[in-house]
Amino acid sequence: AEMVKYLLFSPLGPEKLPTLKELTTSEICKVWASASKYIWRQLLQKRAVEIGVGTFAVVPAHARVGEDKVLPVERPVFKPCRLLKKFYKLKCAKTKIPDETPSVPLDFEQIAADIHFRREIVERCIHETLLFFAGALRDNKEVEFSFK
Secondary structure, three states: OOOHHOOOOOOOOHHOOOHHHOOOOOHHHHHHHHHHHHHHHHHOOOOOOEOOEEEEEEEEEEEEEOOEEEEEEEEEEEOOHHHHHHHHHHHHHHOOOOOOEEEEEOOOHHHHHHOOOOOHHHHHHHHHHHHHHHHHHHOOOOOOOOOO
16 A cells, blocks of 8 residues: 555656655665665565565575586565556566565664654655656656665
8 A cells, every 4th residue: 555656647747756855866875775774684584575566575596606506595686566556557577475574664763863863855856756766667767776
């Protein structure tokens, strides 16, 4: 239900993004750097993180070493919500997050505390960025979201 707000039937006007208009690019980057750090910490503890438009998780994989050795490894993935994929006709690699993987939402309080921002600002910044992302998907624009 959370992600339904990211299914846009009409173009996104700037009035829908008041927080992004108020913040500097540097501040927006600071919010997302802190969100990335939070997600990374959760992944290290084998928890998936839901961000409204999809889920970050760690999945089992295999790495080839030399010619005849295979090592079990884990790799981070982002799995967009099924409804989002269908609505925007996205083509994504099939990803199965193990059923036993516990899932947590973004902790806006923690993300805000790490950068000394108010929780409401962080929550609105993330929400509006995801709205902007959905608007780009709606308009068939190429989108790149990187987490460090």
